[in-house]
Amino acid sequence: MDVLPVGIIRVFTTEDQKILHAHGNKIEKLYNLGCINRCITDQPKGIYDVESEHEAIPKIVELAKEMEEKHAVDGIAISCAADPGLELVRQAVSIPVVGAGSCAAHMAKTISNKIGVLTIANEVPAPMIEIMGDSLVSWRKPEDVNNTADLLKEEAKEKSMSSAKELINDGAEIIVFACTGYVTIGFGEMIEDQLGIPVIDPVEAEGNMLSFILRGE
Amino acid sequence: MDVLPVGIIRVFTTEDQKILHAHGNKIEKLYNLGCINRCITDQPKGIYDVESEHEAIPKIVELAKEMEEKHAVDGIAISCAADPGLELVRQAVSIPVVGAGSCAAHMAKTISNKIGVLTIANEVPAPMIEIMGDSLVSWRKPEDVNNTADLLKEEAKEKSMSSAKELINDGAEIIVFACTGYVTIGFGEMIEDQLGIPVIDPVEAEGNMLSFILRGE
Structure with a gap:
């Protein structure tokens, strides 16, 4: 190939x-x-x-x-x-x-209509909101995580995991990352291992x- | 693996x-x-x-x-x-x-906002219409093709190719099959070879x- x-x-x-x-x-x-x-x-x-x-x-x-x-x-x-x-x-x-972003949002929609978004900003990117529509049940930003660099700090993983748990409590059946920084820290595997919920990684x-x-x- | x-x-x-x-x-x-x-x-x-x-x-x-x-x-x-x-x-x-259907529609949306649909019915499936929204620029049904069995007739390929050309004339930059019967006759490869436009095959x-x-x- x-x-x-x-x-x-x-x-x-x-x-x-x-x-x-x-x-x-x-x-x-x-x-x-x-x-x-x-x-x-x-x-x-x-x-x-x-x-x-x-x-x-x-x-x-x-x-x-x-x-x-x-x-x-x-x-x-x-x-x-x-x-x-x-x-x-x-x-x-x-x-x-x-x-x-649009790839991740469409793939999430393909398999679920109860999507939770993990971001680092004070909003979800507009194209993702438009694609997910009513299927976006919740979004969360971890405490003290305001940019990609913050995700590299040791405490960021724990705070991000708390946010992921909140998304599940909010009714999310799948989690989408609205920042590629989560990919950098290998956070998708952590969520799947610890919480048993599928993750859509935008990369x-x-x-x-x-x-x-x-x-x- | x-x-x-x-x-x-x-x-x-x-x-x-x-x-x-x-x-x-x-x-x-x-x-x-x-x-x-x-x-x-x-x-x-x-x-x-x-x-x-x-x-x-x-x-x-x-x-x-x-x-x-x-x-x-x-x-x-x-x-x-x-x-x-x-x-x-x-x-x-x-x-x-x-x-x-929803997989095909979402994947088409991921790469284009000018989508043409090839069907065998008198309408496009409702979930596909909802997903594609304004990105659905046109849909076509080949003449004398009314069910999956009709696609197996020899003349069906020529008539389907005419419909695919019409979709391109209508402004489509990608073609989605709204019937898995087109997959059975290997029509995706034919369109890509003859018309040079990408095809989303629902299977x-x-x-x-x-x-x-x-x-x-």
Whole structure:
């Protein structure tokens, strides 16, 4: 089976190669895709408000065009739960483009109408809310977790686990991560092991959809 | 990698083992799942109107319960684009349950907002319409194709190809099959080869979702 090249767009600035490749490495391991990993420039804090999103979107579009032209990728993932620039990127390139948030939300809907969302922000990304509709039964943000960096602190796992339990108490039958930072700390496996509830990981979701649309598997 | 057992429910009656196993065989080949294939009783024509759907649903629920109890399957697919009985089956068993139609519709939405549907009926299944919303740009039924059996006639492929071309003219950027009969005649590969447009096959979609939710891949 050929290893198809795909582009993974990280929506913040990093020179740490391990962090840059984290999503791509997971996708390569699961789906036999060859990931070209790139981050946007001059935004070390990534996207955290309307202004930073507006600043990021043209850079995301340019990265996507570069990936199609120079690296001849067969598909692109915007690897962020907020799907920044998804429609503009689709207009700019001729290959399939997916966003982590919409992939995760659609996959959750496919198997459940009682979805709980774990986020790090004070809201769930708008595209995810629109997709899940009434199936979004609850969302929670762990105490003292306000950005991706906070998830790397030791106490974050315990606080995130409390939030996951609250989601189950609220009636959730499946948990979706509205931040790819939960993937970085391996929190999906922890929830499945300790709480026995399925988790939709947005990085796995985008990898799965690229694999499905490019190869039918 | 373990071969996980899953149940595939066919919503019509057949004693032809080749037909009974057609969807399961495709899923086994693509996703390393072990399929237990069963059909409902006393409905050789399957589901074709409201009455036949009402008649079928209790049988689908019973089959699902039997699959969970006797065959210890880890997940179930209702292998029909109309998702008959999906919510009732979910209430009756404790394992993940997917429907071919909702899987296909959600996967199409994940990668496009310009979706064309190829059906054999005079309407698109209601759950698919609800999921796709404004992203459903057009749907078509090939001339003289009114049921699954008609798809097996030689002229059906040519007429279906005409309908697929019409969907593209209508603005569709991806085609979803609203009948698993198109899978049986291998029509997805024909469209992709001849028209160069991606196709969402509901049988692949349900297999993909079962694999994703049960194994994260």
